[in-house]
Amino acid sequence: MTDAGYDAADPAGSGNYPLNCWYVVATSDEVGRSLLARHALGGRLLAFRQADGQVAVLDDRCPHRAAPLSMGMLDGDQVVCRYHGFTFAADGECVRVPSQRHVPYGAQVRSYPVDERPPFVWVWPGNPALSRGVEPPDLPALREPGWAILGGSLEMAANYMLLHDNALDRTHFPYVHPHRIHRGYVEDPPPLQIEVAETTVSYRRTFTPAPLAGWQHEATGLPTDREYTQRETGTFVSPALHVDEMDIIGPEPERQVFRGVFIRAFTPIDAGRTLIIWRAARNYAHDDESVTERLREVYEGTMTEDQPLLEAIQATTGGGAGYEVSAAADAAAIRAYQIVEALLAEERGRPFTRRRD
Amino acid sequence: MSSGEAPSAAMLTVFSERRSDLVITAREVRAEGVISLTLADPGGAQLPAWTPGAHIDLLLDDTVRQYSLCGPPGDQHTWRIAVLLDAGGRGGSVKVHQTLKAGDQIAVRGPRNHFPLHAAPRHIFIAGGIGITPILPMIAVATEAGSDWRLYYGGRSQASMAFLDELEPYGERVVIWPDDERGLLPLDEILGDPADGALVYCCGPEGLLAATEQRCAAWPARALHLERFTAKPQPEPAAGEQAAFEVVCQRSGLTVTVPPGTSIIDALDEQGVSVLSSCLEGVCGTCETRVLEGIPDHRDSLLSEDEREANEYMMVCVSRSKSDRLVLDL
Numbered sequence: 001m002t003d004a005g006y007d008a009a010d011p012a013g014s015g016n017y018p019l020n021c022w023y024v025v026a027t028s029d030e031v032g033r034s035l036l037a038r039h040a041l042g043g044r045l046l047a048f049r050q051a052d053g054q055v056a057v058l059d060d061r062c063p064h065r066a067a068p069l070s071m072g073m074l075d076g077d078q079v080v081c082r083y084h085g086f087t088f089a090a091d092g093e094c095v096r097v098p099s100q101r102h103v104p105y106g107a108q109v110r111s112y113p114v115d116e117r118p119p120f121v122w123v124w125p126g127n128p129a130l131s132r133g134v135e136p137p138d139l140p141a142l143r144e145p146g147w148a149i150l151g152g153s154l155e156m157a158a159n160y161m162l163l164h165d166n167a168l169d170r171t172h173f174p175y176v177h178p179h180r181i182h183r184g185y186v187e188d189p190p191p192l193q194i195e196v197a198e199t200t201v202s203y204r205r206t207f208t209p210a211p212l213a214g215w216q217h218e219a220t221g222l223p224t225d226r227e228y229t230q231r232e233t234g235t236f237v238s239p240a241l242h243v244d245e246m247d248i249i250g251p252e253p254e255r256q257v258f259r260g261v262f263i264r265a266f267t268p269i270d271a272g273r274t275l276i277i278w279r280a281a282r283n284y285a286h287d288d289e290s291v292t293e294r295l296r297e298v299y300e301g302t303m304t305e306d307q308p309l310l311e312a313i314q315a316t317t318g319g320g321a322g323y324e325v326s327a328a329a330d331a332a333a334i335r336a337y338q339i340v341e342a343l344l345a346e347e348r349g350r351p352f353t354r355r356r357d
Numbered sequence: 358m359s360s361g362e363a364p365s366a367a368m369l370t371v372f373s374e375r376r377s378d379l380v381i382t383a384r385e386v387r388a389e390g391v392i393s394l395t396l397a398d399p400g401g402a403q404l405p406a407w408t409p410g411a412h413i414d415l416l417l418d419d420t421v422r423q424y425s426l427c428g429p430p431g432d433q434h435t436w437r438i439a440v441l442l443d444a445g446g447r448g449g450s451v452k453v454h455q456t457l458k459a460g461d462q463i464a465v466r467g468p469r470n471h472f473p474l475h476a477a478p479r480h481i482f483i484a485g486g487i488g489i490t491p492i493l494p495m496i497a498v499a500t501e502a503g504s505d506w507r508l509y510y511g512g513r514s515q516a517s518m519a520f521l522d523e524l525e526p527y528g529e530r531v532v533i534w535p536d537d538e539r540g541l542l543p544l545d546e547i548l549g550d551p552a553d554g555a556l557v558y559c560c561g562p563e564g565l566l567a568a569t570e571q572r573c574a575a576w577p578a579r580a581l582h583l584e585r586f587t588a589k590p591q592p593e594p595a596a597g598e599q600a601a602f603e604v605v606c607q608r609s610g611l612t613v614t615v616p617p618g619t620s621i622i623d624a625l626d627e628q629g630v631s632v633l634s635s636c637l638e639g640v641c642g643t644c645e646t647r648v649l650e651g652i653p654d655h656r657d658s659l660l661s662e663d664e665r666e667a668n669e670y671m672m673v674c675v676s677r678s679k680s681d682r683l684v685l686d687l
Contacts (some may be wrong), residue, residue, distance in 0.1 A: 129501035134431035138403040196633065197375035198468045199406040238406065326686075328609045331370045334686075342473060346408055349476030 015042050017160060017268045018343040019126030022136040023240040024265035024277050027153075028118040031055050035079065037070035039269050041125040045112070046070050048090075050077045056090035057112045057123050063094070064107065117143070119151070119279065120265065122240075126347065137237045141261040141281035148286040150296055151279035154303060158310040160239070160266040160274040161337065166306055167242040167264060168203060168234055168332040176305050180298060184210040184230065194332050199343070201335040202235040212248065215298050219291050220248060220258045220284060236336045239343065241265055259283045262299060272314055276303065372631045374466045374643070375405060376416075381461045382435065387519035390442040391487065392454060395428070396465065397435045404433050409494035410472035410558075410584070413438065414635060415453065416464035422449035423586065423641055425491035425560075426468060427520075430498050436468075439519055441487040466635070471642030471659060472584040474498060477556040480506040481547065483569055485561020486513070489520055491584055492560060496527065509534060511542040511565065548572040551580070560584040578663045588638045589658035602678040606630050606687040607649055621673040621683075630687055632673060639675035646673050651683035 025040045026047050036047045037060050046060035046069050060068050062081040072082040078095060079088045086107065087096035094107035113124040113131040119142060124131040141147050156163065166172070170192065173181050184190075184207035193204045209227035217224050229249040237243055242264045250256035261281040269275050280299050285291040326334060383395040398404060412425045413436065428437030443450045457463065474480075474495045482499075484492045489510055499506045508527070511534045512518035524531045534542050548557065548569065557580055559569040566583050573581040599617035604625065606613065615624040622632055622644060635643040639657030648671050655665045657672035664670065673685070 127502060129503075130431075130498065132431075132501070133429055134406075135403070135433055140402075192370045194370055194372050195375050196372065196469075197405040198408065198411050198470045200375065202375075326608045328369045330608065331372070334608075342470070343408070346473050346475055 015268055015271055016340070016344070018239050018340065018347055020124070020130045020347050021126065021239050021343070022115060022122040022124055022131075022134070023267045024120045025057065025123045025267060025275075026121045027151075027277060028116060028121060031121055033074060035070045035072065035074055037068060038275075040267050040275055041123070042268070042270055044068065044070075045123070046079070047121065048074055048079070050090050054090075055114050055116050055121050057114050057121075058088070058090075058092050059110045061109070062086055063109060064097075069109070119149075120277070137241050139243070139263060142263065142279060147261075147281040147283055148292065149279055149281045150292050150299075151277075152296070152300065153275065153277045154300075154307075155269065156274050156276060156303075156307055156310055157272060158274055158314040159272060160268045161340065162310050162313060163264070163266045163274055163276065164236055164239075164242060164336050165330075165333040166310060167244070168201070168236060168336055169330065170203070170205075170232075170234075171327075171329045172306075172309075176309065177302055180213060180215065180302060182207070182210050182213040182216065182230065184208065192329065192332065194335070196335055199238065199339055200236060201332050201339065202233055203332045204231070204233045206231045215294060216248060218294050219260075219282075219298075220250075222248070222250065222258075226251065234332075236332070236339070239340055240267065257283070260295070272318075278303075370631060372633045374414075374469070374633060374635070377404065377465050379436070379463055379465050381457060381459050381463060384457065384459050387439055388521075389514075389517045391439055391517070391519040392442075393427070393437055393439040393519075394453070394457060394463075395435050395437050396463065399462070401434070404436060405468070406431070406433055407436075407468040408470055409474045409498050410491050411468040411470040412472075412491070412641075413468045414466035414641075415449075416466060417449060417452050420447065420449050420452070421466075421635065422453070423636070425472075425584070427490040427493045430494040436465075439487065439490050469641070469643060471645070472558070472560070472582060474558065475556060475582075476502055477504060477554055479552060479555040480504050481552070481555055481557045482506060482508040483542065483544075483547065483557065483559040483561070483565070484508065484510045485542070485565040486511070486517070487519065488559075488561030488565070488584070488586075489518070490560075492558065493520060493523065495558060496530075500527070506530060508532065509542055509547050511536065511561070513537065544568055544572045548576070551576040555580065557581045558584075563587065563589070579661065581661065583661075585640055585658045587658075588640050591656055599677075602680070603682045604678075605650075605682060605684040607684055608687055615677070620675065621677065625673070625687070632687065634674050637674045639672045642672065644672055644674045645670050647686035649684040649686055651678060651680040653677070653683065654679045 025038055031047045031049050033049055038045045044060035046058045049055055060070050062069055064086050065083055067081055067083040069079050069081055072080045077090050085098040088109050089095050092109040092111035094103045097103055113128050115122045115136050122136040174186050190205045195202045207230045209229050211227055231247040233245045235243050244262040246260045248258040263279045265277040267275040379396040380399045381394050382397045385393050387393050407426055409430050412423050414421050414423055424438035426436050427439050440450050440453045442454045472491055480499050482492045496508055508531045514537045515535045601616045604613045604615055609630055613624050613628045615621050622634055625632055633643050635641045642659050648668055653671040654677040656675045
């Protein structure tokens with residue numbers, strides 16, 4: 001292990017994301033008995049599954065001549081470099097250099113704390129000592145029975161905070177996703193109730209009964225000619241995670257709650273790009289493949305509708321901060337920026353100013 | 358878009374702090390007059406993350422009290438607080454001591470953090486009495502982060518000082534200083550020379566805070582971090598202080614007049630601008646608001662002299678305005 005103090009990580013040096021935080025770098029099904037290369041968290045990472053099932057994540061760079069270790073091979077639980085056969089254990093220690101008897105001093109690859117909670121593989125890019133006792137966010141919908149799950153991943157050329165800002169913002173829906181919303185979004189939208197804690201912010205609102213949007217009717221099988229109460233909640237859980245919950249309250253007398261949980265892990269690749277690994281869980285139509293495919297189009301379509309805007313904003317501003325004017329409805333997103341700013345100040349030790357740099 | 362009448366911009370968002378109904382899983386005596394309570398979600402759900410220096414509100418029947426989280430940093434399954442019995446206080450601690458027991462439900466708001474620990478090569482922690490509580494998770498994190506830290510912990514007597522057992526493993530980094538054996542903390546010695554790159558964190562009674570503030574006058578700006586549990590004595594209001602002034606809420610696009618005798622937060626509330634608040638006496642920091650234009654008349658107990666002069670933030674529950682107009686990030 002390298003000495004990973006407060007300032008040792010983030011080789012790009014330009015990220016505006018906290019390092020002492022769990023981020024999703026891969027899904028469990030992506031990591032097996034072969035070498036997975038992934039650009040994430042300011043560098044190139046290498047992930048593989050050891051014989052005992054534990055996932056190891058290392059820097060994907062041989063300390064000898066910088067060959068990507070992912071071009072090499074996995075030999076048992078050891079990684080053999082493709083270039084000169086330098087061999088590394090899962091903890092990053094060099095255990096063999098074929099051309100000589102002893103291993104050169106300092107021949108090691110940085111390894112990262114890993115916490116796998118299927119379907120996500122979480123990695124801690126900061127000081128490993130500070131990861132002890134800190135759990136990744138718990139996602140009951142992904143581990144409890146009773147949920148049908150779909151998911152995927154995509155990359156966007158936008159800073160991760162633009163994605164959080166977008167996820168906490170409901171007022172762009174009538175403009176960017178007009179065909180995906182129900183009437184309540186434009187007619188008499190209820191106030192956003194914003195709930196804050198030290199490191200989290202949520203919005204919540206309950207709509208007056210309205211007919212469902214087309215896809216909601218198709219997914220739930222509820223009739224088009226009735227009105228339903230809907231609730232929605234979105235939470236900035238951590239710099240690495242946003243979770244939405246959308247409820248449709250079914251008709252009397254059962255008042256069945258049709259719940260959709262949309263989980264987005266935002267993992268900075270570098271200051272201008274983000275990897276989104278997402279899952280969507282629902283508590284209805286469990287075995288209906290056509291519902292799964294309909295919802296896949298909704299979730300993927302919503303993100304790809306946002307994509308050109310967010311990438312254009314990134315190209316225009318070069319990053320997350322620097323807005324000229326905010327509106328009242330931006331309150332949750334502004335709070336998320338403040339949370340990240342405070343976390344950055346704590347870990348980077350910038351106590352002498354509270355202004356955003 | 359429909360062409361219906363848009364609701365008032367200021368009514369679009371309503372702020373509140375996270376409220377949790379938790380169960381007390383343990384009540385333990387930690388010293389003379391000090392108990393700790395361990396809180397957890399009744400269903401075992403994960404609680405939101407917090408960082409050292411954070412505190413929560415206990416929502417008692419008719420009163421709200423703030424307590425620092427003093428359990429292991431990063432623990433998202435249980436929150437621990439410690440409560441000093443203050444018979445001469447406002448009654449919150451008496452109620453906690455006399456009525457709360459393991460198995461009881463308790464409503465909690467937060468956490469929030471206005472005493473955050475910033476990374477530094479060296480930290481000097483100064484705790485007086487129950488002021489040890491926010492410092493406990495701080496030294497755990499400072500240790501892991503490799504800071505060269507010291508803790509000076511004063512109290513009436515060893516018997517009255519909580520968590521001595523948990524401090525023991527830190528050895529010589531912790532200096533235990535009971536008044537009855539050693540007198541008051543030797544602040545001149547502890548803070549005599551401004552140490553390069555060191556940050557000072559102090560929590561305890563007003564006398565200790567004031568003395569520490571005074572000793573740190575020669576230290577670099579913002580090296581000192583204080584946490585107060587009660588309002589700092591304020592100078593008498595200057596003549597003309599209670600003049601009316603205007604507050605422009607930038608995001609909402611609203612302008613509100615604050616008349617004499619009405620607080621900013623109340624005037625905003627009347628116009629439907631929702632601002633988070635808790636203590637309403639300038640102690641807890643919940644209503645901290647960014648100032649975009651204008652000169653606040655700071656009347657809180659949180660901001661340091663440098664922060665007051667910077668005029669970047671203000672507590673809108675007690676502070677007013679020196680200028681005719683304030684533009685706030687609301």
